[in-house]
Amino acid sequence: MFKRILVPLDTSKLAEIALPYAEELAIKLGSEVILVHVRTPTDAPANPDHRVYMSKITAEVEQRIKKSPALPPGERVKVASAIIGAPNIINHPGEEILKYAENENINLIVMATHGRTGIRRWALGSTANNIARVSKHPVLLVRANTDVPRSVHMEKILVPLDGSKPGEAVIPYIEYLVSRLKSGISLLNVVEPPYHIYPYTDGLDYYGGAGIVRVPFTEEEMKPLKETAVKYIKSVSDKLTAGGISARYEVRVGSPGEEITSVESETHPDLVVMSTHGHSGFGRWDHGSVTDKVLHQGKTPLLLIRPRKP
Numbered sequence: 001m002f003k004r005i006l007v008p009l010d011t012s013k014l015a016e017i018a019l020p021y022a023e024e025l026a027i028k029l030g031s032e033v034i035l036v037h038v039r040t041p042t043d044a045p046a047n048p049d050h051r052v053y054m055s056k057i058t059a060e061v062e063q064r065i066k067k068s069p070a071l072p073p074g075e076r077v078k079v080a081s082a083i084i085g086a087p088n089i090i091n092h093p094g095e096e097i098l099k100y101a102e103n104e105n106i107n108l109i110v111m112a113t114h115g116r117t118g119i120r121r122w123a124l125g126s127t128a129n130n131i132a133r134v135s136k137h138p139v140l141l142v143r144a145n146t147d148v149p150r151s152v153h154m155e156k157i158l159v160p161l162d163g164s165k166p167g168e169a170v171i172p173y174i175e176y177l178v179s180r181l182k183s184g185i186s187l188l189n190v191v192e193p194p195y196h197i198y199p200y201t202d203g204l205d206y207y208g209g210a211g212i213v214r215v216p217f218t219e220e221e222m223k224p225l226k227e228t229a230v231k232y233i234k235s236v237s238d239k240l241t242a243g244g245i246s247a248r249y250e251v252r253v254g255s256p257g258e259e260i261t262s263v264e265s266e267t268h269p270d271l272v273v274m275s276t277h278g279h280s281g282f283g284r285w286d287h288g289s290v291t292d293k294v295l296h297q298g299k300t301p302l303l304l305i306r307p308r309k310p
Helices: 015-029 049-067 093-103 124-134 167-181 219-242 256-267 287-297
Strands: 004-008 032-038 079-084 108-112 139-142 156-160 184-191 195-200 211-216 247-253 271-275 302-305
Touching (some): 004 093, 015 032, 015 139, 015 167, 032 049, 032 093, 049 079, 124 139, 156 167, 167 219, 167 271, 184 219, 184 256, 271 287, 287 302
Parallel strands (some): 004 032, 004 108, 032 079, 108 139, 156 271, 271 302
Antiparallel strands (some): 195 211
């Protein structure tokens, strides 16, 4: 499923924070790692700096993987690199990375959420956001900070689900990852409180027109919604458990994006896995805005899966 892993690099240390995650997945999944750098106008063919950098990083990744005690005896992980984009012109990193991923049958893109901008570097933060929004391929976004982690663990995975089929697009990926990473799964369903909406006309001289008032559901009215959510998330948990996966579940009430980041900060998972789109509507989330909130407010590496079209 993740046979070829692509890691975009902009030559900054912040971008390199994605490397340990790609290495860990490559070791555990037996994947090939491809490192790519998109040319900038200053990356002239006569200037070898970017090529020297890519060669150096490729050799370092190869050595770390080779020396990893987690690498099965006799196994070898292939590491390659490429410099993409036409020389001497302004290339758009996001477009070039996505085009390369499509042409080279990439299965997963792993990249940092921020790099360093400058005359020789991309605006990696905006590039990561753009790729996350439109990529057909799964994207693992690693939150950038000042230090590259010495070791990476993926023992605890948080999986928010909204009850929709597009939201469940993550489940085959979860089953695949857990079978190889030996992780435990925490399933989360958030019930977003609905409202009764009533028109009103009294006391509107100040505002100059009619309006509406939103009245939250009472605790009694919320009860069947919570029961339905528990029944749903338990059924998913039971199926995973029947397949030999260690799974637990939780239901919360509130704003989905805020509740997901709250659970993340409370339980400290190693990875959050979400679909990029679900169904908005009664009892379901608008996954576009929820994913966006988790992307910008969360701190845990975030694996985004785009549901396949029927």
